[in-house]
Amino acid sequence: MEYTSKDLEKWCSIIEPMAKELGLDFYPQEFEIVSYTDMIAYEAYVGMPSRYPHWSFGKSYERTKSLYKYNLTGLPYEMVINSNPCLAYLMKDNTLLLQILTMAHVYGHNDFFKNNRLFKEGTRASYTIEMFKNDADIIRGYVNDPSIGYDEVEKFLNAAHAIRLQTNRTIGMKHSKDENKLEKEWKDDILQFIMNEGELNEWQKNVLNIVRRETAYFIPQIETKIMNEGWASYWHYKILHKLNLPDSLYLEFIKRHNDVITPYIGSINPYHLGFKIFEDLEKKYGLNKIFEVRLLERDESFIRRYLTEDLCYELNLFQYGKEKNEYVVQNISDDTGWLEIRNTLCKNCGMGMIPNIVISEVSKNDNTLILKHIFEGRELDSIYMEATLKYVYDLWGHPVQLNTKIDKSDMKIYCDNDKKISYTNLGEN
Structure with missing residues (x-):
């Protein structure tokens, strides 16, 4: 069915007040219609209109573009940014029904961004777009600085990206002003520790700070993937049922919705699991309960409490x-x-998917940075572990040691000043 931008404006003017009537509370919403090539680019840059240059974004773009070209993957129906006003991209090749469904889906995400405590405590939606643009400008300034240049910036970003998720996992925690407490807090935040205790130039500290604060923006999304997608799917389903769609659109709606929440074979579809839990909660406890859950939980607690x-x-x-x-x-x-x-499921969702590495101490003899893997039954991948230790060396500038477990034995993995890796078996404990 052919449609125009006026048709989309008409449907949006119906969907938005209906979402409010149903109880959703969201930021002002803006939509942008983009081509499939634009959508691939935005996906590579995680939706941001402006992002600092790094080869990993280009790699992501080329990979997705190739997979899409050979029909090995689809593209997201939409992409929503946690910002105020909330920005969402709609792909212009979508059918009219798909645009209607995705607009309703977007209002669910928007409500979740505005109200879930992890986003309220851990992000500043009104500053999102400005933050990413300012960060991009700063990084490009260093790239264009003859005394620094692209190669040095890229090398430093590579290292920072390797450990960016080894940061404090308590969203919204404010750092203490007490120096003793501060030192303890930094031990859970490797980037912050190196920023404060490492031998870095000012531009290097600024780059680490940029990577750290942008990572903090994404952590609530990592921690609530199942809830967020389930919530948006729940509300697009509820809203479209109230739209009194004509038969030609209603049949496509049922098919598209079922495509979204179809279970995956051999893995979990977050849209499906989140949708079914919210649906079950509403049947048992009513709408007030699901709004309370949306406010308070993250995926780990959501599953532990409500997956019966x-x-x-x-x-x-x-x-x-x-x-x-x-x-x-x-x-x-x-x-x-x-x-x-x-x-x-609880152990493998959110930040639970990421190995937890903390600062143990710094050796007084040779300034070795000693890291400790908080072992929870899953061994580290040796290839990634060795490469990451070398990246930590690039940031720290001195030997790095990691204490972990391999085959039930305590192991010490050491990266020396030549970036050579050695293993020492400390025996079973």
């Missing part, structure tokens, strides 16, 4: 793992296995 035995069974969730040389089903959603499944 009955829901596990209904969703036919199971857990598989590697035993010897093959993968086998280890737990199914019965009266005992469902708890293991729920616990595994």
